[in-house]
Every structure is written in structure tokens, then in C-alpha cells.
Amino acid sequence: MGRPSAREQVLDAYEDLLIEKGLAAVTLDAVAARADVSKGGLLYHFKSKDALLDGLIERLLDRTSQDTEHARAAPEGMVRYLLGTSVTDADMAKPAHRTSVATLRLIGSEPKADEALAASFRMWTDLAREYVDDPLTAELLGLISDGLYLRATLMGGDLRSPVLDDLPEVLRRLGITDSRVTGDPDDGPAGAGAGGP
Amino acid sequence: MGRPSAREQVLDAYEDLLIEKGLAAVTLDAVAARADVSKGGLLYHFKSKDALLDGLIERLLDRTSQDTEHARAAPEGMVRYLLGTSVTDADMAKPAHRTSVATLRLIGSEPKADEALAASFRMWTDLAREYVDDPLTAELLGLISDGLYLRATLMGGDLRSPVLDDLPEVLRRLGITDSRVTGDPDDGPAGAGAGGP
DNA sequence: GTTTCTTGACCGTCCAGCCGGTACAGTTTG
DNA sequence: CAAACTGTACCGGCTGGACGGTCAAGAAAC
Known part of the structure; x- marks a missing residue:
């Protein structure tokens, strides 16, 4: 650095x-x-070219763990941050997202990349599990997020998903109401206030 | 020929x-x-090698459309068929699944493959939309399915997801009770197969 | 002066596609 | 009948170009 x-x-x-x-x-x-x-x-x-790949993987893991930390403090809520990124950030301004999508391109060609991506996704799932008590809900969250990433890779820029437009409803379906997660001012000044750690 | x-x-x-x-x-x-x-x-x-790819893509599209037709008539219900395949069929006995996973390996290397996969996924989403009135539910179904496929590719054989174990609950969360979709004998608003928390 | 960084020519390997064959099953001609 | 011809299916050695990696020689930084 x-x-x-x-x-x-x-x-x-x-x-x-x-x-x-x-x-x-x-x-x-x-x-x-x-x-x-x-x-x-x-x-x-x-x-070597392989060392270059190692560099990318290291960067991916690094940035992902930073990003999950960032999600913890996101004013819009962890879930919104998680699901929003893959869709909203189509131009990939966020470094972590860019690195993820780049690594996704290596699926099936580089076992190391597969492993790293799995680890990266696991970080998110773990975070979700931490925020959401029900394991099934956390799992669904993870799968939806992975699905969005996959589609972002396949479709390129023009990814439009109803999930975005109706995020509150998605959360409700999954049984998530915790304002800490949703970012909604459900009861009291939840996260938007940012009054320090 | x-x-x-x-x-x-x-x-x-x-x-x-x-x-x-x-x-x-x-x-x-x-x-x-x-x-x-x-x-x-x-x-x-x-x-040429490119023609070989064209052959694979043709096969993918062909088999996917056959598979979606098959899902229509699946006794276990369309959704169970959709979500179950990617997880249950780890040894990839089903030709359509095998072709899909093979094509997934070409993501990022062959634009044609990306396009074909997107088309293939769209077939499933369209089918889901046909069965499920609510577009958001259909979308979530599609995303979860895509997520499962991605993980199947990343993790190889040992894909273990709570989604499988508790499929009835997943369906309930998503708001799906139609027996045509779930394969369950239609239950009223009260009844649920698994005892949740 | 030594270490860090950068250069571009060069080399060996690998692989897609080419091409000159072989085999064999019809079909035509005498 | 058989000889000559035709089209389909398949074989494997060859080559030209691309690509990963090396190296001797500097330039810049310290």
C-alpha cells in the first residue's frame, strides 16, 4: 500500500x-x-502467469474481507449493501466488486480461483449468518447474492432485476425485519445516525 | 447424416x-x-474448435428446452425439480445438467457461451413466471437456482445446502403453496410439512 | 556503488488447423 | 461379374504462429 x-x-x-x-x-x-x-x-x-493469478486471489480475499467489514457499518443495512452491489454497481466502480467479477471469469479454468471465490462467498454467508438467526434465511440470502453475481457476469452491464426495485418486499418474504439488517428506521434511530462505534 | x-x-x-x-x-x-x-x-x-463450441451450445439450448418441458410434468413439482437437480444430481447423470455445468466452465472465455447460458437460464425463469403469478417470487426462484448452479461449479461434488433439507419451508417463505408447483397435496394456509422454529 | 526496477529481443513449447493419405460402401459402365 | 469411379468417414504427421518465460543490458533510485 x-x-x-x-x-x-x-x-x-x-x-x-x-x-x-x-x-x-x-x-x-x-x-x-x-x-x-x-x-x-x-x-x-x-x-509467472500463475503468480499473477495468486496476486489476483490475494487481492480478492483481501478486498472481500474489507468489504464485509464495510457492510457491517453500511447505513443502508447489511443486506441492502450485499444485494445492491452486484446490481447497482454495473460499471464496477467498487474495487471489491470489480475483482470479484474478474475472478468469476476464471471459473472452471483455474481451480485456485474456484476455491478463492468459494471462500469469498463464504465470507458473505458467514456475515449473513451472523446477522440473521435463521440459517435457512442466511442461506437463501447467500444464494440470491451468488445468483446476482453470476448474472452480472453473464449479462454484462444491462442487468435489471425486480429484486432491486422491491427489496423491502424481498426482505419481508425472507422473514427479515431487523432494522440493523434492513437499514429501515424500523424502531428508533437504527444505523443512519452513526453516532460512533 | x-x-x-x-x-x-x-x-x-x-x-x-x-x-x-x-x-x-x-x-x-x-x-x-x-x-x-x-x-x-x-x-x-x-x-474448427469454434464449431465444436457451437455444437455444445446447440446441445445446451436443445436439452434445456427439453428439460423445461420435462419439469412441467414432473411429479415432484416444477420447483422441486428445478432446485433439486443442481444439488441432488452431483454425479451429473442427467444430460441436460451435465451440459449446463460444462458450458458454465466457459464463462468469461467465450461470449457465445455466456449468451447461451443466459438464454438457458431465461428459459427457466420464464417457466417459473408461468407457474408463479408473482414476478418477484419467480425472480427469486431463478436467482436461487442460478446460485445453486454457480456453487455446484465452484465446489464440485460436495455441495451441501440447507435449502435441500428444508425445501418445503423455502417454498413457504417465497409464498408458494400451489400444489402444481410444489408437488405436495394442496394444503390449506395452516398446514406445513416441516415444523419450523 | 549497489539495489531496485524496466526493457525488448530471443527461445522452446504447444496447439489449431491443414493436407495428403486410407478404407470402404455404393453406383455406374461394359 | 468386375473394373472404374464417387462420396463418406476417418487418420495422423506437419507447420506456422502464438504465448509463457529467460536474459543481458541498462535506467533510476538510494
Whole structure:
């Protein structure tokens, strides 16, 4: 952290290419060109293509755990934060989301990526379980979230889901009313006040 | 073209390799070897690697539409059929499921596959919408199903979800009681199969 | 001066697609 | 009948290009 190093640029370029052109287009030359470094420069920071993947995975795990922490404090509520991100953030401004979608492109080609994604999803499910007492509800939440992510990958930008438009109703269906989760001012100044930890 | 012998074998081998070894391991030589034909033989039936992909996609669309028809008549109910397949059929005995999972491995590498998968998922969502009046419920059903598929791909065989164990409760949460959908003998507003908390 | 970082030419491997074959089952011609 | 011909199905060696990775040589930072 600290310097906008070439290393980060390379990782960004790697993500960009994965998202925009797909795995097939990701060659060391292409990543290097996108990152405005030479191939040799790239290989100085990542000793192999596999090491590049490791870098992405590390970033994914890192950013996901940060993101789950962020969700805890989200004024709109944990669930809204969770479900909203994959749909709202179609242009992928949020780094964590971008990294997730990029890694999703590696499904089936890189076992390591599969594993990391599973771990990443598990972090969210664990968080959900922490907030929602009923395990089944938490599971459903996780599945819906995963489904949204999958669709975000398949459909690209134009993902429109009724789930967004009617989130309060979704929450009600799942049996979630806790304002800590929904972010609604259910009873009293729940989270919006932000009066400190 | 009368006897679809070698051609089908090649397509089967293609699926096998995608599922077991991933995209990286799929070369024309490997597919040919697996299918017990020579590379030349393979290329006789599929003029290029891309044509092989087209064959898989055609098969996916074909089998999916057959499968949705099958779901209509499923004695266990449409929803149970939909949600159950991805989890229960871990060994992928069902051809349609096998083809779906194989195609899932191409996400992010082959835009055509992305498109086909989206179309395939849409068939299921459309079916759900047909059975379930409320669009939101249908959407949630679709998302949960997609989520299960994604996890099936990520986790491989050992997919363990509470959703399976408590399907009646899931349906109840989503507001589905129609016996045509659940497969249960229609129960009144009171009755529920499982005793919830 | 040493360490950190960057470069681009170069090399070996791998693989998609090409192509010149083989086998064999009809079909036509004499 | 058989010889000659035709079309279908399949085989496997070859090659040209792409791609991952190496390296000797600097440039920049310290």
C-alpha cells in the first residue's frame, strides 16, 4: 500500500482484460501493454502467469474481507449493501466488486480461483449468518447474492432485476425485519445516525 | 447424416474434459483422444474448435428446452425439480445438467457461451413466471437456482445446502403453496410439512 | 556503488488447423 | 461379374504462429 506501483497497475490491467475481453484474451503481452509496462517489467513483479493469478486471489480475499467489514457499518443495512452491489454497481466502480467479477471469469479454468471465490462467498454467508438467526434465511440470502453475481457476469452491464426495485418486499418474504439488517428506521434511530462505534 | 455416433461421442468428450479438467486442458487432441477418434476425425465432424463450441451450445439450448418441458410434468413439482437437480444430481447423470455445468466452465472465455447460458437460464425463469403469478417470487426462484448452479461449479461434488433439507419451508417463505408447483397435496394456509422454529 | 526496477529481443513449447493419405460402401459402365 | 469411379468417414504427421518465460543490458533510485 502507499505507492501507486506498477504492481497494482498490472493487477488492474489483468482485471480489466478479464472483464472486458475474457480469459482467452489475457496473455502476458496483453496485460503488460494494458498496464503500460513491458513484459519483462510485468514478470519482474510476478514471476509467472500463475503468480499473477495468486496476486489476483490475494487481492480478492483481501478486498472481500474489507468489504464485509464495510457492510457491517453500511447505513443502508447489511443486506441492502450485499444485494445492491452486484446490481447497482454495473460499471464496477467498487474495487471489491470489480475483482470479484474478474475472478468469476476464471471459473472452471483455474481451480485456485474456484476455491478463492468459494471462500469469498463464504465470507458473505458467514456475515449473513451472523446477522440473521435463521440459517435457512442466511442461506437463501447467500444464494440470491451468488445468483446476482453470476448474472452480472453473464449479462454484462444491462442487468435489471425486480429484486432491486422491491427489496423491502424481498426482505419481508425472507422473514427479515431487523432494522440493523434492513437499514429501515424500523424502531428508533437504527444505523443512519452513526453516532460512533 | 443418419447415425450420430462419432459426433455425439466427440461432444460427450468435450463436456467430460471441460468438467473434469477445465478449459485449459481442452485441446483438439485431448478431445479426440477422449472420444476415441483421431484429430482428423474430429475435424471432419466439426470444422474448427469454434464449431465444436457451437455444437455444445446447440446441445445446451436443445436439452434445456427439453428439460423445461420435462419439469412441467414432473411429479415432484416444477420447483422441486428445478432446485433439486443442481444439488441432488452431483454425479451429473442427467444430460441436460451435465451440459449446463460444462458450458458454465466457459464463462468469461467465450461470449457465445455466456449468451447461451443466459438464454438457458431465461428459459427457466420464464417457466417459473408461468407457474408463479408473482414476478418477484419467480425472480427469486431463478436467482436461487442460478446460485445453486454457480456453487455446484465452484465446489464440485460436495455441495451441501440447507435449502435441500428444508425445501418445503423455502417454498413457504417465497409464498408458494400451489400444489402444481410444489408437488405436495394442496394444503390449506395452516398446514406445513416441516415444523419450523 | 549497489539495489531496485524496466526493457525488448530471443527461445522452446504447444496447439489449431491443414493436407495428403486410407478404407470402404455404393453406383455406374461394359 | 468386375473394373472404374464417387462420396463418406476417418487418420495422423506437419507447420506456422502464438504465448509463457529467460536474459543481458541498462535506467533510476538510494
